[in-house]
Each structure stands twice: as structure tokens, then as C-alpha cells.
Amino acid sequence: MTAVIRAPLGALNRALGRAHVRAESLLVLVALVVVLSILSPVFLSLSNFFNILLATATVGILAIGATFVICAAGIDLSLGSVLGLSSVTGAAMSAYLGLPWPFVILGALAAGAAAGFVNGLTVAVARVPAFIVTLGMMGIARGLALIISGGQGIYGMPPEILFLGQARPFGVPTPIFILIGTALIAHWVLAHTRFGHHTLALGDNEAAARATGIDVRRLRLMLYTLSGLMAGLAGLVFTARVNTGDPTAGLTYELLAITAAIIGGTNLFGGRGSILGTMVGALIMGVVQNGLNLLAVQAYWQQMAIGTVLVAAVWLDQIRQRGRVL
Amino acid sequence: MSLLELEGVEKAFGPVQVLRGITLKVEAGEVVGLLGDNGAGKSTLMKTVTGVYAADRGVVRFAGEDVTLLPPGERRRRGIEMIYQDLALAPQQDVANNIFLGREPTRRLWGLLPGHVDKARIDREAQAMVDRLGVRVPSIHIPVGMLSGGQQQTIAIARALTFAPRLVIMDEPTAALAVREVNSVLALIERMAADGIGVILISHRLNDVFQACSRMVVLQRGTVAADLRREETSMAEVVSYIVGAHA
Ligand SMILES: Nc1ncnc2c1ncn2[C@@H]1O[C@H](COP(=O)(O)OP(=O)(O)OP(=O)(O)O)[C@@H](O)[C@H]1O
Ligand SMILES: [Mg+2]
Numbered sequence: 019m020t021a022v023i024r025a026p027l028g029a030l031n032r033a034l035g036r037a038h039v040r041a042e043s044l045l046v047l048v049a050l051v052v053v054l055s056i057l058s059p060v061f062l063s064l065s066n067f068f069n070i071l072l073a074t075a076t077v078g079i080l081a082i083g084a085t086f087v088i089c090a091a092g093i094d095l096s097l098g099s100v101l102g103l104s105s106v107t108g109a110a111m112s113a114y115l116g117l118p119w120p121f122v123i124l125g126a127l128a129a130g131a132a133a134g135f136v137n138g139l140t141v142a143v144a145r146v147p148a149f150i151v152t153l154g155m156m157g158i159a160r161g162l163a164l165i166i167s168g169g170q171g172i173y174g175m176p177p178e179i180l181f182l183g184q185a186r187p188f189g190v191p192t193p194i195f196i197l198i199g200t201a202l203i204a205h206w207v208l209a210h211t212r213f214g215h216h217t218l219a220l221g222d223n224e225a226a227a228r229a230t231g232i233d234v235r236r237l238r239l240m241l242y243t244l245s246g247l248m249a250g251l252a253g254l255v256f257t258a259r260v261n262t263g264d265p266t267a268g269l270t271y272e273l274l275a276i277t278a279a280i281i282g283g284t285n286l287f288g289g290r291g292s293i294l295g296t297m298v299g300a301l302i303m304g305v306v307q308n309g310l311n312l313l314a315v316q317a318y319w320q321q322m323a324i325g326t327v328l329v330a331a332v333w334l335d336q337i338r339q340r341g342r343v344l
Numbered sequence: 345m346s347l348l349e350l351e352g353v354e355k356a357f358g359p360v361q362v363l364r365g366i367t368l369k370v371e372a373g374e375v376v377g378l379l380g381d382n383g384a385g386k387s388t389l390m391k392t393v394t395g396v397y398a399a400d401r402g403v404v405r406f407a408g409e410d411v412t413l414l415p416p417g418e419r420r421r422r423g424i425e426m427i428y429q430d431l432a433l434a435p436q437q438d439v440a441n442n443i444f445l446g447r448e449p450t451r452r453l454w455g456l457l458p459g460h461v462d463k464a465r466i467d468r469e470a471q472a473m474v475d476r477l478g479v480r481v482p483s484i485h486i487p488v489g490m491l492s493g494g495q496q497q498t499i500a501i502a503r504a505l506t507f508a509p510r511l512v513i514m515d516e517p518t519a520a521l522a523v524r525e526v527n528s529v530l531a532l533i534e535r536m537a538a539d540g541i542g543v544i545l546i547s548h549r550l551n552d553v554f555q556a557c558s559r560m561v562v563l564q565r566g567t568v569a570a571d572l573r574r575e576e577t578s579m580a581e582v583v584s585y586i587v588g589a590h591a
Binding site: 206210211212214215216218219222223225226227228229230231232233285289290 | 394396415416417418420421426430431433437441448459460461463503
């Protein structure tokens with residue numbers, strides 16, 4: 019990049035540094051919004067903004083889990099499948115067992131956390147590589163979801179659950195509140211707690227984390243459980259939105275979640291990342307998708323666009339790392 | 345009661361027996377040089393002291409208490425600090441966070457939310473430590489990975505000294521340092537000993553060891569080959585133990 023763009027980017031980056039967001043990703047987001055506003059008359063409206071956020075909510079929540087795990091130099095490929103398992107488990111509480119609505123929430127979250135806990139145990143205690151463990155869980159959770167539901171969607175959620183997915187308090191869809199609230203808490207945890215500091219240190223240099231007295235085993239266990247819990251929450255939101263426990267929900271979403279985290283500036287090899295950055299990454303993907311929809315571009319092109327953004331984001335990042343000026 | 349007592353410490357990695365029953369004592373305020381050929385087991389032995397490795401057999405006693413089964417964090421809290429040969433720094437985290445790694449102070453956010461890392465205090469105290477040691481770093485806010493090897497080494501030293509240690513183990517702390525910095529580390533060791541801190545110095549630079557240490561322990565293939573007082577030995581004798589030529 020030329021010095022002309024570098025100087026203002028540097029200033030912006032320092033300002034954003036406190037919020038742990040990279041200037042480049044924010045800049046890309048702003049550029050996209052500007053271009054799309056010019057190209058499509060309906061793009062820049064409050065209702066479309068809500069559309070984008072609503073479409074981003076599920077993947078955005080998954081991406082929070084992905085960010086934590088990737089920051090610790092791990093990976094969670096089971097996010098999408100665990101979302102499906104949680105969706106079915108939560109729905110089954112009400113539809114099969116006739117339990118009241120809080121059990122739908124409990125079931126979805128517990129299913130996610132339990133799957134994550136099993137991932138964590140296998141990674142941290144049995145010391146099987148995370149890639150393998152979560153790839154295995156990807157199949158196990160999906161299979162379990164299909165078994166529980168008999169391969170069918172489980173319809174009919176109680177109204178309290180539908181509120182979580184379909185209501186619009188103050189005109190804003192509930193999933194957006196859930197996404198923003200979760201993201202803010204998660205951001206604080208990663209950026210400002212010892213848990214977060216230790217997560218980044220673990221991803222940066224495991225030997226250093228160990229030597230300075232961080233309980234690496236417990237930390238990993240907690241991280242994968244947290245990741246599973248996020249998948250559970252995403253599963254709950256999904257179920258509430260479509261009024262269905264869907265065993266095929268979240269198929270390939272783990273890749274979208276990881277993509278959002280990486281676009282947002284999380285280092286795939288660990289040690290660096292932020293939740294607000296990931297939210298910017300998820301928004302970029304949401305805006306691209308929404309914009310291309312409005313422009314009536316075929317869905318096939320959307321996948322290409324997202325793929326391009328991903329590679330471009332990492333390329334920009336490497337330029338920055340090499341230059342170390344921004 | 346000695347500050348540190350090792351009794352029959354053994355450690356194997358798979359089929360490779362690295363430590364074969366090490367017995368050793370270090371007093372408070374004493375500076376002990378730990379010497380030996382490459383691969384003699386010096387770093388491994390010290391990691392059984394910090395808890396990074398668990399000893400297969402034997403006892404590690406610190407300040408009279410058996411710490412053999414305690415994890416590294418608990419041993420650090422009791423005052424065992426080590427500057428690792430590979431430094432054990434987190435390259436993408438900034439200098440201040442590295443100095444406080446694993447020991448981050450927290451406060452309540454807005455007087456309510458507990459567990460908020462007190463970054464302002466970390467920065468303040470890290471800066472003070474860096475100044476006190478006379479470390480030359482551009483800023484405590486830059487990632488440690490951007491520092492030179494020698495600067496990184498001084499950051500690792502700063503981390504070991506920030507939490508009022510009682511025993512400081514230095515594994516080749518001067519390997520990457522320029523002459524001026526080597527001298528300041530040696531002076532630092534002297535000051536620590538005067539403050540009653542026990543110091544174990546691992547180094548291949550015999551001149552440094554003879555200047556700083558009142559006692560020298562030589563490891564040879566996982567056993568203690570010699571335990572010598574400075575006044576009663578010579579460089580030639582120490583070398584002969586290191587290379588295994590001594591009868
Ligand atoms: N994690 C490990 N796994 C397997 N073998 C190891 C491990 N750590 C050390 N060893 C072996 O233990 C022996 C002693 O290593 P150690 O690092 O303790 O030597 P040292 O005395 O510190 O040597 P140097 O002066 O080169 O630092 C070596 O043969 C080494 O290969
Ligand atoms: Mg060594």
C-alpha cells in the first residue's frame with residue numbers, strides 16, 4: 019500500500035486500537051456500504067439494516083465461539099453441527115417431552131455446552147488434535163440431531179420461544195438484541211479479563227502460558243465448552259426464528275463463522291483477535307450477501323464474493339504485519 | 345532449612361533417562377552456578393523445580409515444604425521464578441502484558457463487575473520495572489516479538505523479578521546480551537543475593553559464572569559430577585568435570 023493510505027489508516031487504527039478493531043476491516047465495511055448505497059436505492063434504510071443484522075445473528079453468535087477458540091490456536095469445526103443438535107434438543111423438550119418453554123432454552127444451551135465440553139475434554143485431557151476432535155464431533159452431533167428428530171423438523175414452539183426469534187421489541191428483531199448483548203459481553207471477556215489474556219497467551223506460545231502458571235488444560239476445556247455454548251445459543255435463536263427444531267440447521271456454518279473471525283482480524287494461528295473485530299467481519303459478510311441480493315445477483319456469485327473478501331482480508335493483514343507501519 | 349532442596353530427582357522422556365537421581369541444596373542469598381555439557385540435563389532439572397515438568401521420582405522441597413506435586417502457577421506464587429532458555433514470551437502480546445503474564449492484577453469495572461484486568465496498573469508497574477532495570481525498549485506497548493533478542497531477554501528477566509521472588513533460576517540469561525548488558529545482569533544477581541534471594545545461574549560462560557557464583561554444581565549426563573566452592577576450585581578443574589575428564 020502507498021504511504022497516502024497508510025498515514026490516515028495508522029491514525030484510525032490507533033483510535034480503534036482501544037476497541038481492538040482493525041482499521042482495514044472497518045474501512046472495507048464502510049466502503050461496501052458506500053458503494054452499495056449508490057448502487058441500490060433500498061440498501062441504506064433502517065429496515066434493510068435490520069435485515070442484515072438479523073441475517074448475521076446466527077453466524078455472528080457462532081463466530082464469537084470460533085474467535086475464542088482460534089485465538090487460543092485451536093479450531094472448532096463442529097460449530098454448525100452442534101447448532102443443529104441444539105436446535106433439535108431444545109425443540110424436543112417442548113414438542114416431545116411437553117416441558118415448559120424455559121426447558122427449550124435450557125435444552126439448547128445444555129446440548130451445545132455438553133458437546134463443547136466433550137470436545138474440550140478430548141482436546142485438553144486426551145490430547146487429540148482439535149482439528150480431528152471437532153471434525154469428529156461435526157459428524158457425531160449432526161448424526162445425533164438426525165437420530166433425535168428422526169430426520170424430520172420438529173415444529174411448533176411455545177410463544178415465549180418465538181418471541182426470541184420473531185418479536186420486534188422497539189421495532190428491533192429480538193435476535194439482534196441477543197447478538198449485540200452476547201458480543202458485548204464476549205468482547206469484554208476476551209479483551210479485559212484474565213481468561214481472555216490467558217486465551218491469547220495460550221494461542222501465542224503455549225510453553226510460555228504453561229511456564230507462567232496458567233492452567234492450560236482447564237483453559238482449553240473452558241474454551242471449547244464456551245464455543246459449544248455459543249453454538250447452543252445460535253441453535254436456540256435459529257429455532258426460535260424458524261419455529262422449528264431443524265436437524266440440518268447450520269450446515270457448513272462453521273466455515274462462515276471461521277471466515278467472519280478471520281476477516282475481522284483474528285490470527286488463524288492464535289494469539290491475536292477480538293470479538294468486535296469478528297462482528298465487523300460478520301457484518302462485512304452480511305452486507306455483501308444483502309447487497310448482492312438487492313442487486314439481484316445470483317447466489318452463486320455471493321459465495322465467490324465472500325471467498326474473495328476472505329483471501330483479500332488475510333492478504334491485507336500480511337502486508338500490514340510485514341510493513342508494521344499501520 | 346535450605347531454600348531449595350532436591351532429593352533423588354529423576355526424569356525420563358520416553359526411553360531417555362535425562363535425570364538420574366539429583367540431590368542438591370540452595371540457600372537463601374546464595375548464588376549457585378549450574379554447569380554441564382549441552383544435553384547434560386540442566387534445563388530439564390530446573391523445569392522440575394518450576395513444575396513445568398513433573399519429576400518421575402524424588403522430592404522437590406521449597407522453603408521446607410514439599411512442592412513436588414504442585415503445578416507451576418502455585419510454585420510461582422510461592423516465589424520460584426525462572427528465566428527460561430527459550431524465554432517463554434508471548435510474541436504478539438505487548439511488553440507490559442508479558443511481564444504480568446499469569447499474574448494480571450484485576451479490579452472492579454465501574455465499581456461493580458469483578459475480574460476486569462487493570463491494564464493501567466500493568467502498564468504503570470511494567471514501566472517502573474523496565475526503568476528500574478535500565479532496560480532499553482522503545483515502548484512497553486509494542487509486541488514483544490518486535491524486540492531484539494537481547495531486549496526480549498531483559499523482558500524475561502524483568503518478569504522474573506516483578507513479583508518479589510525468593511528463588512530465581514536463570515537459564516542462559518546472558519546468551520544474547522552485549523557486554524554492557526551482561527555486566528548489568530551480573531550486578532543484578534549480586535544485588536538479588538544481597539537481598540536474600542537464592543539464585544541459580546546456568547551459563548556456558550565460565551567467566552561470568554566465576555564472577556557471580558560462590559558455588560558451582562556440575563551435571564554430567566543427569567548426575568551431579570561435582571559440587572565445588574569457588575575458593576576451593578579453579579576454572580581448569582570445573583572444565584575437567586564438565587567435559588568428563590576428571591577421574
Ligand atoms: N521435552 C523433551 N522431550 C524429549 N527429550 C527431551 C526433552 N527435553 C529435553 N530432552 C532431552 O533431555 C536431555 C537434556 O536436555 P536439557 O535441555 O536439560 O539439557 P541442557 O543441559 O539444558 O543443555 P543445553 O546446555 O544445551 O541447554 C537432552 O538429551 C534432550 O534431548
Ligand atoms: Mg538448557
